[in-house]
Amino acid sequence: MLYWDYAAAAPPYDEVVQTVEQIMRLHYANPSSLHRAGMEAERLITRAREVCAAALAVQPHEILFTSGATESNNLAIKGAALQYQGRGRHIVTTQLEHPSVYESCRQLRELGWEVTFVAPRGTGIVDPADIAAAIRPDTVLVSVMHVNNEIGTVQPLREIGQGIKAVNRRTLFHVDGVQGYGKLETRLKEWQAELYSLSPHKIRGPRGTGILVVREGTALFPLLTGGSHENGNRAGTENVAGIVASAKAVRMSGERREELVRQLIPLRNRLLHCIAAMPELVLNSREDGAPHIVHFSYPGMKGEVLARKLEELGMTVSTRSACSSRLAEPSRVLLSMGRDVQAALGGIRISLGDIHTEADVALLEQALLAAVQSLKKAEGGMK
Amino acid sequence: MLLLRFGEFTLKGKNRSRFEKTVLRHVKEMVRPFPKVSLSKEFGRIYVQLNGEPAEELAGVLRNVFGIASISPVKVSLSDFDDILSVSRNFLRIAAPPAGTTFKVNVRRVWKGFPYGSIEMNKLISTPLLQSYPGLLVDVKSPQMELKIEIREGHTYIFCENIAGVGGFPLGTNGKAMLLLSGGIDSPVAGWSSMRRGLEVECVHFYSFPYTSELARQKVVDLTRVLSRYAGVIRLHLVPFTEVQTSFTGIGQDNLIITLMRRAMLKIATRLAEREGALALVTGESLGQVASQTLSSMNVIGRVTPLPLLRPLVMMDKSEIVELSKTVGTYDLSILPYEDCCTLFVPKSPTTNPNLRIVDKIEATLPGYSALLDAAVAGTETVTITPYGDEKPSDVVPAQAGLQEEWF
Numbered sequence: 028m029l030y031w032d033y034a035a036a037a038p039p040y041d042e043v044v045q046t047v048e049q050i051m052r053l054h055y056a057n058p059s060s061l062h063r064a065g066m067e068a069e070r071l072i073t074r075a076r077e078v079c080a081a082a083l084a085v086q087p088h089e090i091l092f093t094s095g096a097t098e099s100n101n102l103a104i105k106g107a108a109l110q111y112q113g114r115g116r117h118i119v120t121t122q123l124e125h126p127s128v129y130e131s132c133r134q135l136r137e138l139g140w141e142v143t144f145v146a147p148r149g150t151g152i153v154d155p156a157d158i159a160a161a162i163r164p165d166t167v168l169v170s171v172m173h174v175n176n177e178i179g180t181v182q183p184l185r186e187i188g189q190g191i192k193a194v195n196r197r198t199l200f201h202v203d204g205v206q207g208y209g210k211l212e213t214r215l216k217e218w219q220a221e222l223y224s225l226s227p228h229k230i231r232g233p234r235g236t237g238i239l240v241v242r243e244g245t246a247l248f249p250l251l252t253g254g255s256h257e258n259g260n261r262a263g264t265e266n267v268a269g270i271v272a273s274a275k276a277v278r279m280s281g282e283r284r285e286e287l288v289r290q291l292i293p294l295r296n297r298l299l300h301c302i303a304a305m306p307e308l309v310l311n312s313r314e315d316g317a318p319h320i321v322h323f324s325y326p327g328m329k330g331e332v333l334a335r336k337l338e339e340l341g342m343t344v345s346t347r348s349a350c351s352s353r354l355a356e357p358s359r360v361l362l363s364m365g366r367d368v369q370a371a372l373g374g375i376r377i378s379l380g381d382i383h384t385e386a387d388v389a390l391l392e393q394a395l396l397a398a399v400q401s402l403k404k405a406e407g408g409m410k
Numbered sequence: 411m412l413l414l415r416f417g418e419f420t421l422k423g424k425n426r427s428r429f430e431k432t433v434l435r436h437v438k439e440m441v442r443p444f445p446k447v448s449l450s451k452e453f454g455r456i457y458v459q460l461n462g463e464p465a466e467e468l469a470g471v472l473r474n475v476f477g478i479a480s481i482s483p484v485k486v487s488l489s490d491f492d493d494i495l496s497v498s499r500n501f502l503r504i505a506a507p508p509a510g511t512t513f514k515v516n517v518r519r520v521w522k523g524f525p526y527g528s529i530e531m532n533k534l535i536s537t538p539l540l541q542s543y544p545g546l547l548v549d550v551k552s553p554q555m556e557l558k559i560e561i562r563e564g565h566t567y568i569f570c571e572n573i574a575g576v577g578g579f580p581l582g583t584n585g586k587a588m589l590l591l592s593g594g595i596d597s598p599v600a601g602w603s604s605m606r607r608g609l610e611v612e613c614v615h616f617y618s619f620p621y622t623s624e625l626a627r628q629k630v631v632d633l634t635r636v637l638s639r640y641a642g643v644i645r646l647h648l649v650p651f652t653e654v655q656t657s658f659t660g661i662g663q664d665n666l667i668i669t670l671m672r673r674a675m676l677k678i679a680t681r682l683a684e685r686e687g688a689l690a691l692v693t694g695e696s697l698g699q700v701a702s703q704t705l706s707s708m709n710v711i712g713r714v715t716p717l718p719l720l721r722p723l724v725m726m727d728k729s730e731i732v733e734l735s736k737t738v739g740t741y742d743l744s745i746l747p748y749e750d751c752c753t754l755f756v757p758k759s760p761t762t763n764p765n766l767r768i769v770d771k772i773e774a775t776l777p778g779y780s781a782l783l784d785a786a787v788a789g790t791e792t793v794t795i796t797p798y799g800d801e802k803p804s805d806v807v808p809a810q811a812g813l814q815e816e817w818f
Contacts, residue, residue, distance in 0.1 A: 046817045061623060070813055078818045271817050278818065 028338075029387055032345045034176060034206060034320055034378030037231045040279060043272045047233055050268040058265050059256065068267050075274035082281040083213055083223070083240060091239045091257050092270050096205045096226030097127040098250075099239035100170075102261065103201045103222040104131040106247030107168045108140065114197060115165020117141045121153050122363035123175050123182075128203055129359075132170070149365045150313065151180035159190030168199045173207030177360045177376060178311045179320025181211065188219035199245060205229055209280035210288060210317050221245040225277070227269075231380075232276025236269035283381070291318040291379050294388050298377065301392045307399050309370055311361060321377045324361070324370040328402060333375055336402060340394040345376045411486055412458040412469060413567065417479035417577040425583070432580035433477040439642055440471050469573055474640060476606050478575035485568045489524060491534070494559060494566050498535055501568050502543060507555050509545030514553035521563040535559065579608025581641060586610040587690040587720060588683045590675060591646075593629050593750040596694030596723055598740035599731050601637050603722035604692045611637070612686055613644060614679045616651035617750075626748035634795045636739050643796050647682055650789045651675075654782050655755060663772060664757040668702045669764040670772065671755075672711045674783065680715045681787050690718040696731065697724050701760040710764045 030038075050071065056064035058072055072092070080087040093099045108118060120132050122144045132142045143161040147153045158169060169191050171182050184202060191198050201222035204213060209230040215223055223240040227233055241247060241260070253262035280287075298321045302308050311322040325333050330346035337344050357371030377391070416433060434451055437458070441447045446461040447468070458468065469481050487497035498515075507513070517531035526534060539557075540546055546555075560567040589601040591613040601611050615630045631646065638644040651674075658670045679691050695703045702711065712719050723731055735741040773779055 042816075049814075050817065061625065063624065066624060066628070067813070071817070074813060074818060274818050 028341050028343055029383075029390065030343045031377045031379070031383075031391065032343055033380035034179075034229065034376065035345055036228055036234070037380055038382075039228070039233060039272075040231045040276065042279070043232055043276050046272045046275055047268045050271055054267050058267060059254070068265075071267055071271050072265055075271045078274040079238060079277050082277045083215065083225075085215060085240055086243065088258070089240055089242055091241055091260055092265065092273070093237040093239055093261060094235060094263075094266075095237040096203070096224050096229075097237070098261075099224035099226075099237040100125065100127040100201075100203055101131050102239055102247060102250050103224060103241075104128060104168065104170055105135065106250060106260075107199050107201070107222065107245070108135055109248035110246050111167045111199070114167050115163070117143070117163055117166045118168050118170070119143045119145060119158060119161045119166055119198075120170040121145045121147060121158075121172070121182075123147050123151070123153065123180075123360050124170065124172055125176055125203060125205065128170050128172070146363050147180070151175060151178050151311070151316075151360070151364045153182050153187070155183055155186035155190045158187050159194050162191060162194040162198055164195060166195055166198045168201060170201040170203065172203040172205070174205075174211065174317040174320070175360060176206050176320075177358060177374070178322040178364075179206070179316040180313065181207070181316055184218040184220070185214070188217075192219050206317060206320070208277075209284055210291075210319055212284075213281075215240065215242065227273035227276045230276050230280035232280075233269045233272045236266055236273045238273065238277070287381050288318050290381060291383075294379055294383055294385065295319070295321055297385075297388055298391070301395070305396070305399060307403060309366075311364075311366070311370075311374065319379045321379075323375055324366070325373040325375070325399070325402070326367075326369040328373045330372065330374045333373070333398060333402065336398040337375075337394055340398060342391055342394045345378070346374055411460060411484050412465060412472065413482045413484045413569065414456040414458065414472060414475075414478050414575070415480045415482075416454055416456075417477050417575070417579075429477065429580050429583055432583055433475065436475050436477070436581050436642075437472060440475055441468065444468060473573055473575045476576060476578045476608065476640065477580035479577050480575050481573040482569040482571055487566045487568060489521060489561050489564060489566045491526070494561070494568070495535060495538060497566075497568055498539060498557060498559065499542065501557070501570075502539060505555070505570065507543075507546065511546055511555050512549035512553045513540075513546040513555050513557070514548065514550050515539065515557050515559065517559045517561065519561045521561055523563065524561045531559070531561070576606060578606035581605065582608065582610035584608035585690075586612065586686070586688040587692045588647075588679050588686070588688045589613050589692040590679055590694070591615050591630060591633065592694070593626055593633065593744065593746070593748060594694065595735050595741065595744040596696060596699075596731055598633050598637060598694075598744060599735045599738060600692055600694035600722045602640060602734070602738045602740075604720060605637070605640055607722075609690075609692070611641065611644060611692065612682075612688060613637070613646045614649060614675075614682055615646060616649045616675055616678075618652040618655050619650070621652065621655075622749050625746075626750050629743060629746050629748055630750075631793065631795060633740055633743050635797060636743065638795045639739070639797045643794060645686075646793045646795050648791045648793065649678055649682075649786050651786060654678075654786055657776060657779070657782055659755055661772060661776070665759055665761040666764060666769060666772065667755055667757055668760045669707060669710055669769055672702050672707075673714045673769070673773070676711065676715045676719075677783055678786050678790075680717055681783075682790065683717060685787075688717075690720050691715060692720045692722065694723055695721045696726055696728070699728065701762045704762045706763045707761075710766045710769055713766060 054068045056068045058065055058068040076087040076090045079090045118132055136142045145153055145157050145161055171187055174181055188200050191200050200220045202220045203224050205226045208225050221242045225238040227236050247260055249260050251262045256262050295318055302310055302323045307325055309324045334344055334346050357368045358374050361371035437456055444463040446463050448459040450457045465483050473481055485497050485501050487493040515532050515536040517528045519528045555570055557570050587609050589611045591597045605611055613634050617627050634644050634646045654674050658667045
C-alpha cells in the first residue's frame with residue numbers, strides 16, 4: 028500500500044518518536060511544579076520555544092503552544108476578535124479557508140459579528156485587491172491561509188499584507204500556515220502578519236500539538252482559562268513531550284525544506300501532466316501551487332468511489348481535505364472557484380512526501396489509469 | 411552605513427587609544443549576529459558598513475555599547491560636488507520631510523583640498539535642494555531637519571539623524587567592583603549604571619535555601635545574564651546565607667535583624683572583593699526607600715567595610731529606576747514573585763535609626779559569628795554567566811540535567 032495523504036497527516040520522523048518516548052519516560056513532572064523535576068520540564072519547554080522561534084525568525088516569547096492547529100486558528104480568530112472588539116466587529120476571510128478558520132468566523136457571525144468571505148478568482152488564488160477592498164475602519168482581523176489544503180494554491184501573502192496595512196494599519200493579519208510550512212518560505216515580517224498557525228503533525232511531528240505565533244504587541248483574549256500557562260493565553264498543563272517533539276519537527280522540516288521541494292516538484296509536475304492527459308479528469312491544482320498537493324476531479328463520479336477503487340489498487344489517497352471528507356456535500360473550495368457541483372463532488376487529493384520516488388509515481392499513474400478505465404466501463408454499463 | 415561617535419572619554423589623554431580599542435572590541439562582539447557587517451575605526455569614531463544588514467536593528471543594538479555617545483545612519487558619496495548633490499537629493503527623497511519642515515544644510519569641509527569652502531557649499535547645495543523640494547522652509551537657527559555634510563578626503567558623509575547612545579566609559583576601563591545583586595528591581599540597574607561608568611562588575615547573591623526557592627536563584631542567574639549582554643561575561647558568586655541569617659533570629663532584637671543582615675552581607679562581599687581583586691562594593695540602595703536605606707541605617711551598615719561603597723541609585727526616584735530597568739531589560743525578570751533573602755524574616759517594624767554601638771555589641775557577642783561568615787565565604791559557589799548560555803547553579807540543579815540537545 029502506498030500512502031499519498033501527507034497533507035492530512037505525515038508519518039512522524041523516527042527522531043520525533045524517540046524524543047516523545049524518552050521525554051514521556053523521563054520528564055513526566057508538571058512543568059508548573061516548583062520542585063526540581065518540574066523546573067527541568069519547564070526548561071525543556073523554554074528550549075523548545077527557542078528552537079521554534081529560531082526556525083520561524085521570531086522571538087521566543089512570541090511562540091505559543093496549543094493542542095493543534097485547530098486550536099491555534101480558533102484562538103487566533105476568536106481571541107483577537109474578543110480582545111479587540113472595541114475596534115469594531117468586522118472580520119475578513121476567504122471562502123478557501125480550512126473549516127477551523129471558516130467555522131470560527133461563522134460562529135462569530137452568530138454572535139453578531141460581520142464577516143466578509145472573499146471569493147478566490149477562478150484560479151483558486153485570492154486577489155489582494157479583493158481583500159483590501161473588503162477592509163473597513165472597523166475591520167479587526169483578516170485571516171488568509173498560506174497554502175490551500177485541498178488544491179494547494181498559494182496565496183500572495185506579501186501583497187495581501189501590504190494591502191491590509193495600507194487600508195487599515197490596526198487590522199490584524201492572521202496566516203494559517205499549516206500546509207505552507209516546510210514547503211514554502213515563511214516570512215512573517217514580510218507578510219506583516221501578527222498571527223501564524225502551525226500544525227506539527229503535517230510536518231512529520233507529533234499529533235495533538237500546535238503552534239501559534241503571536242507577534243509582540245498583539246494580545247489575545249484567552250479561550251481556555253484556569254492557569255497562567257503560556258503567559259496566561261492558554262491554560263492547561265503543558266504537553267512537554269509533544270512540545271519538544273514539535274520543536275524538533277519544526278526545526279528538521281525547516282532545515283530540509285529546500286531539499287524536499289527539489290525532490291517533490293518533478294514528481295508533482297509529472298503527476299499533473301499525467302492527469303491533464305486523461306480526458307475524464309479535470310485538474311484543480313496548478314504548477315505554481317505548493318509542491319506537495321495535486322488535486323483533480325472526475326466530474327460525475329463521487330470522489331470517494333474513485334478513492335475506494337484506488338485503495339483497492341494499493342494507493343491511499345484522499346477526497347479533498349480529511350477534515351471535511353466525511354461530508355457528502357460538494358467542496359466549498361471548488362464551488363468558490365466557480366467549478367460546478369459535478370466537479371466539486373468528484374475531487375481527489377494526492378499529497379506527496381519525502382518517501383515518494385519516481386517509481387512510486389509511475390505506479391500511482393498506472394493505478395489511476397486502471398481505476399478510471401474500470402469506473403468508466405461501469406459507468407457506461409449503468410447508463 | 412552607521413557612524414558611531416565616542417563619548418566623554420575622548421577628553422582623556424594617554425589612555426584614549428586603550429579606551430577606543432575596548433569600545434571597538436565591544437562593538438565587534440555586538441555585531442557578531444550580523445555577519446555581513448564590516449567595521450573601520452577612525453579618530454573619534456567607528457564606521458559600521460552594513461552590506462545589507464538592517465540599519466535600524468543594528469543601531470538599536472549598538473546604542474547600548476558603553477562609550478558610544480551617538481549613532482548616525484549616513485549615506486556616503488564621493489568627495490565630488492555633483493555626487494554630493496545627487497546623494498543629498500536622494501537622501502532627502504528617502505527622508506521625505508513633510509511640507510512646512512524647517513530645514514538647513516550644514517557643510518563641514520574637513521578636507522581642505524575640496525574646491526569650495528564650507529559656507530560657500532551651504533549655499534551651493536541648499537539652493538538646488540530647495541528648488542526641488544518647494545515645501546521646505548529655511549531656518550538656520552533651529553531647523554527641524556539639519557542635513558549635515560562632512561567632506562573628507564576620499565569620501566563625503568551625509569546624514570541628519572543623531573540617535574543618542576548610552577554614553578559612559580568603555581567596558582571595564584575603570585577597574586572592578588562587587589555588585590550586591592538581589593532579585594529586585596534596583597540592584598541590576600545599579601550594576602548596569604556602574605558598568606556604564608567603565609566598571610567591571612562581579613555579582614554577589616545571597617540565598618537562603620530552603621527558605622528561598624531554586625527559582626529565586628535561577629532568577630538571579632537570568633538577571634546576571636541580561637547584564638552580561640552588556641559585558642560579555644559576568645561572574646556570579648552565590649553565597650549560602652541561611653546559617654548567618656537564622657543566627658540573628660534568636661537574639662530577641664527583631665527590629666535590628668535587617669541591619670545585622672545587611673552588615674553581614676557587606677562583610678562577606680568585602681572578603682570576596684579582596685579575594686577577587688575588586689576595589690569597591692556596589693549596591694542598589696536608594697535613599698529613604700526602605701528602613702535599611704535611611705541615612706542613619708546606611709551609616710551603621712556602611713561602617714563594616716573599608717571599601718568604597720558605591721550607590722549609583724542613591725538619589726533616584728523609584729519611578730526613574732523602574733524606567734531604567736525596563737530600558738536595561740531586567741524589569742520583567744525582577745518582578746517575578748519569588749521570595750529572596752532580603753524579604754525573609756523581615757520584622758514588623760525594622761528600625762530606621764539603629765544604634766551603631768548596640769549593633770557592634772550584638773555582633774561581638776553572637777556565638778561563633780565570624781566562623782559563620784567564614785563558612786559562608788567558603789561555601790560560595792561561582793558561576794560564569796554568558797549572554798547566551800543556560801547555566802544553573804551546580805548544587806541546586808546539576809548543569810544541563812535532563813536537557814539533551816538531541817531532543818530538539
